[in-house]
Amino acid sequence: MDNLRRQYLKAMGIPVWVRRDQPAQAAPVAPEAVAEQMPGSSVVAAEAQETSRLDWPALGERVASCTGCELHRTRIQTVFGTGNPQAQWMVVGEAPGADEDRQGEPFVGRAGQLLNAMLRAVGLAREQVYIANILKCRPPRNRDPRPEEVSCCEGYLHRQVELIRPRIILAVGRIAAHNLLKTDVSLGRMRGQCYRYSDTDIPVVVTYHPAYLLRSPGEKRKAWEDLRFAARICAEGG
Numbered sequence: 367m368d369n370l371r372r373q374y375l376k377a378m379g380i381p382v383w384v385r386r387d388q389p390a391q392a393a394p395v396a397p398e399a400v401a402e403q404m405p406g407s408s409v410v411a412a413e414a415q416e417t418s419r420l421d422w423p424a425l426g427e428r429v430a431s432c433t434g435c436e437l438h439r440t441r442i443q444t445v446f447g448t449g450n451p452q453a454q455w456m457v458v459g460e461a462p463g464a465d466e467d468r469q470g471e472p473f474v475g476r477a478g479q480l481l482n483a484m485l486r487a488v489g490l491a492r493e494q495v496y497i498a499n500i501l502k503c504r505p506p507r508n509r510d511p512r513p514e515e516v517s518c519c520e521g522y523l524h525r526q527v528e529l530i531r532p533r534i535i536l537a538v539g540r541i542a543a544h545n546l547l548k549t550d551v552s553l554g555r556m557r558g559q560c561y562r563y564s565d566t567d568i569p570v571v572v573t574y575h576p577a578y579l580l581r582s583p584g585e586k587r588k589a590w591e592d593l594r595f596a597a598r599i600c601a602e603g604g
């Protein structure tokens with residue numbers, strides 16, 4: 367393990383032990399990817415069709431002025447997404463929180479810093495990936511997104527995925543995983559599996575949300591394993 371990686375693992379709060387009798391080995395990774403086709407996203411058909419024809423600037427404008435669900439009443443601003451539109455990795459979270467609502471960018475604050483450290487640990491700068499959420503507006507008091515809100519908003523994320531065509535999607539947190547993959551399987555059981563996003567062949571790997579990891583630092587090592595698993599799938603071409 368090189369020094370740089372060791373530094374990032376340290377930044378994530380993961381203790382690193384190196385056996386003295388042999389070189390450091392890769393942590394065990396999950397078995398071969400299990401492709402699992404999941405049902406597609408559901409959006410109102412006419413709006414979905416229209417959204418699916420938008421280019422980046424038009425999509426950004428559409429989201430910025432969206433009043434499609436009740437969340438537009440309480441937001442400060444929409445949080446479209448950030449990063450490289452040609453990214454190989456796409457990170458998808460749940461919804462903006464208070465900091466994101468204020469700054470207009472996903473994953474800022476302490477959770478954002480931890481996400482950056484997690485990405486660095488697998489050799490990725492934040493600017494290299496694309497980061498977005500299931501919902502583009504903050505739910506009041508950070509409550510869970512409601513099904514009708516997801517239904518109304520997910521066409522935007524779907525179009526972002528279509529435009530980026532990432533080699534892998536990392537779903538961070540239970541809400542993101544459930545809504546991306548249309549399942550209610552527990553996050554713990556979804557870890558270490560390779561799913562497919564909607565009707566595409568884009569692999570999806572799930573891991574814990576950085577906000578959860580801040581509350582449960584003992585789980586950081588599992589997140590590290592998930593990231594390595596995702597990196598392996600990405601390197602193998604899905």
Ligand code: SF4
Nearest residue numbers: 432434435502503519
């Ligand atoms: S959450 Fe999505 S659908 Fe609802 S107002 Fe915001 S951008 Fe529109």
